Amino acid sequence: MQDSEFHEVADEFISLAAELSDKWSMPFLGTAFVYAAAQYNTRSFYKSDGSKSCHTSAVEYYCEQYRRMLLDCMNDYSKSH
Numbered sequence: 432m433q434d435s436e437f438h439e440v441a442d443e444f445i446s447l448a449a450e451l452s453d454k455w456s457m458p459f460l461g462t463a464f465v466y467a468a469a470q471y472n473t474r475s476f477y478k479s480d481g482s483k484s485c486h487t488s489a490v491e492y493y494c495e496q497y498r499r500m501l502l503d504c505m506n507d508y509s510k511s512h
Contacts, residue, residue, distance in 0.1 A: 468497075 448460050455463075476489050 465497075469493075 444464065448464065451460055472493050476485075480489075
């Protein structure tokens with residue numbers, strides 16, 4: 432996947448969050464987005480593998496990906512603000 436395509440899709444989610452922030456708070460929306468990601472990744476997991484024996488490794492993978500992305504975003508944000 433192209434990095435620009437990845438960021439384009441991510442920007443769509445961020446734009447949606449900005450629209451929804453007129454009605455709901457950022458902490459509420461952040462939690463809802465994380466929950467939606469969990470739902471989506473669960474469905475993706477079950478479509479691709481879904482083996483109960485892989486649950487722990489899948490959770491570890493998704494948590495590590497989130498941790499890396501969150502740290503990258505925090506580092507980028509702190510440099511620009």
